[in-house]
Structures are given as C-alpha cells and as structure tokens.
Amino acid sequence: MKRIITLLLCIALVLCALACAAPKPESDRPTVICTIFPQYDFVRQIAGDRVNLVMLSKPGAEVHGFDPSLSEMSMILDCDLFVYVGGETDRWVDDLLHKNGRDLNAVALTDLVDTVDEELTPGMQGEAEDKPEADEHVWTSPKNAIRIVEGLTDALCALLPDEAGAMRANAQAYINELQTLDDDFREVVGGAKRDTIVFAERFPFRYLCDELGLRYYAALPGCSSNEEVSISTVSFLIERVREERLPVVFTIEFSDGRIAKTIADAAGCEVLELHSCHNVSREDFDAGVTYLDLMRRNLEHLRKAVN
DSSP: OHHHHHHHHHHHHHHHHHHHHSOOOSSSOOEEEESSHHHHHHHHHHHGGGSEEEESSOTTOOOTTOOOOHHHHHHHHHOSEEEEOOSGGGHHHHHHHHSSOOOOOEEEGGGTSOOOBOOOOTTOOOOTTSOOOBOOOGGGSHHHHHHHHHHHHHHHHHHOGGGHHHHHHHHHHHHHHHHHHHHHHHHHHHTOSOOEEEEEEEEOOHHHHHHHTOEEEEEEETTOOOOOOOHHHHHHHHHHHHHHTOSEEEEOTTOOOHHHHHHHHHHTOEEEEOOOOSOOOHHHHHTTOOHHHHHHHHHHHHHHHTO
16 A cells, blocks of 8 residues: 555656646747757747747757656647757657657758768768768758748748748848858858868768868767767878868867867867857857857858868
C-alpha cells in the first residue's frame, strides 16, 4: 500500500512540474517555440509582439546534441507553432512529432531551402566512413535567410490571418535588409585580393562560402562532435595560412580559441571570429542582438580576411 501511495505521489509531482514549467501565456496570443536563435530572431522580426515567442535553447549553451526535458517536450506539444532546424541534430523532433499522436504545427528550416551535404575538404579531420549528412547551418547565407523568412511568414500568417497584412509588410522590410546584407557580402568578396579562408575549428559556413565562391579549409565539419583537433590537422592549416599569405584565421563563437591562437602564432596572422548565429551569449541576448547585427560583424571580419 505504501508503494502505491509513493508511486501516486511521484506521478502527481511530475505532472505538477510539467504544468508549472511551461510559461503561462500573458494573453490570448499564440505561442511560437523556436529551437535556436536564428529562427527566433526571424519570427521576432516578422511577428513582433503578436505572438508569445520562446527560444528553447538557453543563451550561451552548446546546442549540438540538445536533449529536451520532459517539461520542454510538454511545452512543444502544447504550442501553436514549433520551428526547428531539421537534420541529424534534430532527430529527437521526429520522435516527438510522430510518436505522440498529436498533429503539431511545425516548420523545419531544412524544408525551406535547398540543402547540401557536409564535406570533408583536404586536411579536414572527420570520419570518412560516416554517411554524408545535410549541412544544417542553412541560415548562414543571407539568400537562404530570405527564403526561410518567406516560409516562416506564410506559417505565421496562417496562424494569425487577421494580422497577415502587417506581418507581410514587416517581412518585406526585413527581406530588403537581408538583400542589402547579401549585396554587401558580394561586393566585399567581388573586389577582394583573396578567395580563401581558414577556420581553426568547426566550419558552419558552407552555404555562405558556396554563395560567395569562397574556398575554405577547416579543422572539423560543422556539426562535428569531436572536440579534439590533431597535430597533423593544425600543421596542415598552418601551412595553408602561410602558403596563401592569409592575414586572418577564423574562430567561431563560444570557442576557447586555443587552436586559432596556435595557428596565428605559427603563421603570423590575426585571429577573428565569424559568428554562426547558432546561439548567442546571455549578454548579447539580453541586449537584444539580432541576426543582422551578428552578420554585419561577420561582414567586417571577412573584409579583413580577404583583403
């Protein structure tokens, strides 16, 4: 009897936790949950305060290998629109969408653009026997960002048809800014002295480099779970920087920068960050940083790298 009572108490506590963990809507606005920062910011630009917007990933957290808690899964199942990336990293979403008997209103970014597979470039450290997977960092190209915004606008207008006119106007104004950003990237690269860049770690910029016609060398694929970079890989990248006479080696956000510093010290170049926008620091998030802010920073750093 005691066992049964204890079990019932545990179940009650779990149900209570699930109920309390999900944020209560402040109004009758629909709730939109986004897994990571790029689509969170895109929805924010389109819908403004017309929706209760939630970013599932915590600012500053590593988002590769994200595993939602029970309370987060409960939030997703109860939301009005769920936006996620798709691909290998979001396999947990497939289970959530198809094994709960719920018709969830969901949009995957990888369904809105043409994807390419991650590739192992010369010198890149990776598992050659692994099956090629789609590169999930689709938002790093402004052209892709435009297509994603268009797809999200359609989903948001279907959710709030009475607000469709205003949201489409917001989206068009934002798309104009994204187009200007794309033009500026092309202008910088089009008149550049160099067409090659080097990354000291993961490489999440395949889509941007493809759009701009940039060659790249990197230590690891974009979604690599490998945290260690071999001496041979570091030596290879040092030689590339020297031979190409590159003024910059790139690191990405939340990196400790050790490998980039090693390459820079050996090859006599500068270390700069290209921010993948995958997630942002708590400081940037609280300050209201946007995708455009981060990509504008990237533009200036790329300008130094190719000139």
